[in-house]
Amino acid sequence: MSNRGATASYSLHTGLVEALKGFARQHNSSLFMAIHGALAVLLARLSGSTDIPIGTPIAGRGAAALDDVIGMFVNTLVLRTDIDLDESFTDLLARIKQVDLDAFEHADIPFEQLVDQLAPQRSQSRHPLFQVLLAFQNLERVELELPGPAVSVVDLPTEVSRFDLQFVLSDDRDSGDMTVSVTYATDLFDATTIDSLMHRWIRVLESIAADPTIPVGTIEVLEPAERTDLLTRSGPPSTAPTTLADLLTTAAAQNPEATAIVFDGQQLSYRELDERSNRLARLLIQRGIGPEDIVAIGMPRSVDSVLAVWAITKSGAAFLPIDPTYPTERITHMTTDSKAAIGLTTTSVRARLPDTINWLTLDNLDK
Structure with a gap:
């Protein structure tokens, strides 16, 4: 692939975010785990696969020896989940929680060592262990003031995609919503496809917030108009069934x-x-x-x-x-x-x- 990418932004409204937080707290988990579970469900429903690995970055400053070292230390974890479409999201969240905690417990293992140990088939067209990244950027906003000049934060344009899909969630402290930035490989997706993907994910999140006991295989990922169109669209003249x-x-x-x-x-x-x-x-x-x-x-x-x-x-x-x-x-x-x-x-x-x-x-x- 060319590694060319583009980024689109979406919002999860405050009511949905608060409902997901409340549901997560009731089950001794976190908002990240609920979001991770919903994304895994979406990818399983859209791909037909039930083995869903999702990558996530994690701070790599676990060793005390790094406390005084200047620089950015980040490791990458692979959160691999098997999706059972007959399972309720509540039960899935319990397994997601264990998957995530197990991964965080081994966060000190260098990612390169994990790749060498698993020895997957390598290709320049894809990441060796996962193709979708999920990240939370919920750190306190840093303010910088200098005498004289005005200073403001400017996001650099993203024209490179290191993964097929990258979802970065951050709090919008002005509105209370949660911003979702989706960076995608333009060799694989276009803006229309990403827009459809995000609306399906939001629909999954809303279904979970409304009824977390729903079997994940029955969550409606299509809009009512889409389903009606699929069921009523006239096709070519019928032919005899064949094998x-x-x-x-x-x-x-x-x-x-x-x-x-x-x-x-x-x-x-x-x-x-x-x-x-x-x-x-x-x-x-x-x-x-x-x-x-x-x-x-x-x-x-x-x-x-x-x-x-x-x-x-x-x-x-x-x-x-x-x-x-x-x-x-x-x-x-x-x-x-x-x-x-x-x-x-x-x-x-x-x-x-x-x-x-x-x-x-x-x-x-x-x-």
């Missing part, structure tokens, strides 16, 4: 020599992909896989991952995508909870996957 396998097979029949996949120097036509997926589908069927079964796909994005999806749909089963970089406990939960019958993977990541199900390595099937 994903049939759609892909039809595409292969219409233009078999067209390029279907280009990845990391590899290239496959629709005909080649169709033939390879047929062989894999027959193998799955021979192993008893069919309708009502679930097959896990534990591999990074690749030619093989597309091949696996097509073959599984041809067998009549459903596929469960699993990121092999997930913690072992999470992968175990996913395969166990889904009752996956079998898994497809590749040799390069097989060692990361638990033996809760039988994994077939695609690059060894023809050997």
